[in-house]
Amino acid sequence: xxxxxxxxxxxxxxxxxxxxxxxxxxxxxxxxxxxxxxxxxxxxxxxxxxxxxxxxxxxxxxxxxxxxxxxxxxxxxxxxxxxxxxxxxxxxxxxxxxxxxxxxxxxxxxx
Amino acid sequence: xxxxxxxxxxxxxxxxxxxxxxxxxxxxxxxxxxxxxxxxxxxxxxxxxxxxxxxxxxxxxxxxxxxxxxxxxxxxxxxxxxxxxxxxxxxxxxxxxxxxxxxxxxxxxxxxx
Numbered sequence: 001x002x003x004x005x006x007x008x009x010x011x012x013x014x015x016x017x018x019x020x021x022x023x024x025x026x027x028x029x030x031x032x033x034x035x036x037x038x039x040x041x042x043x044x045x046x047x048x049x050x051x052x053x054x055x056x057x058x059x060x061x062x063x064x065x066x067x068x069x070x071x072x073x074x075x076x077x078x079x080x081x082x083x084x085x086x087x088x089x090x091x092x093x094x095x096x097x098x099x100x101x102x103x104x105x106x107x108x109x110x111x
Numbered sequence: 112x113x114x115x116x117x118x119x120x121x122x123x124x125x126x127x128x129x130x131x132x133x134x135x136x137x138x139x140x141x142x143x144x145x146x147x148x149x150x151x152x153x154x155x156x157x158x159x160x161x162x163x164x165x166x167x168x169x170x171x172x173x174x175x176x177x178x179x180x181x182x183x184x185x186x187x188x189x190x191x192x193x194x195x196x197x198x199x200x201x202x203x204x205x206x207x208x209x210x211x212x213x214x215x216x217x218x219x220x221x222x223x224x
Contacts, residue, residue, distance in 0.1 A: 042216060042218055043154070043201070045212055098159060101154040103153040
């Protein structure tokens with residue numbers, strides 16, 4: 001099986017930088033996704049990491065360390081609209097290729 | 112807008128009833144995935160279809176069933192509904208199946224009274 005851990009909630013200030021961590025344990029690893037989900041809306045794809053290192057995409061970056069079972073999503077220059085839930089999802093190699101989603105981190109950005 | 116459409120947006124029904132949720136994938140996508148999201152459970156994978164064939168099953172109850180039609184749209188049928196089935200139901204689509212990034216539709220909010 002898989003265990004995915006994320007903080008339940010985080011708060012940050014507009015304009016600041018926030019790092020949302022995700023740790024996982026899985027027998028076999030084949031990729032990690034980050035999704036953003038505003039309340040009552042669909043999850044929106046943010047990033048995909050399968051190799052170690054940092055992937056940068058505008059204000060958002062995602063980092064992966066496979067040896068540590070660890071990823072983070074870095075959000076820079078926070079805006080009020082970044083208030084949302086951020087879901088980490090891990091896909092296993094072999095067997096089921098369907099990603100398993102973590103419970104999500106609710107980020108609250110305040111002025 | 113992900114390009115994935117789901118109908119209806121909201122559905123209110125009574126216990127014991129049966130409902131059908133509909134999903135149309137993005138143009139060109141062959142895969143459709145169904146998920147259930149409730150407040151206390153997070154996003155739970157239900158079932159995956161690829162080009163009309165069932166490919167994987169997750170935590171899908173026997174009261175639930177799905178199919179994907181030749182035009183690639185999919186339907187999720189929920190029967191003998193219980194209060195605990197109240198949730199957001201999302202459909203996602205992708206291009207190749209295994210290894211895909213999934214693009215989610217807007218969801219159907221089901222309320223069972």
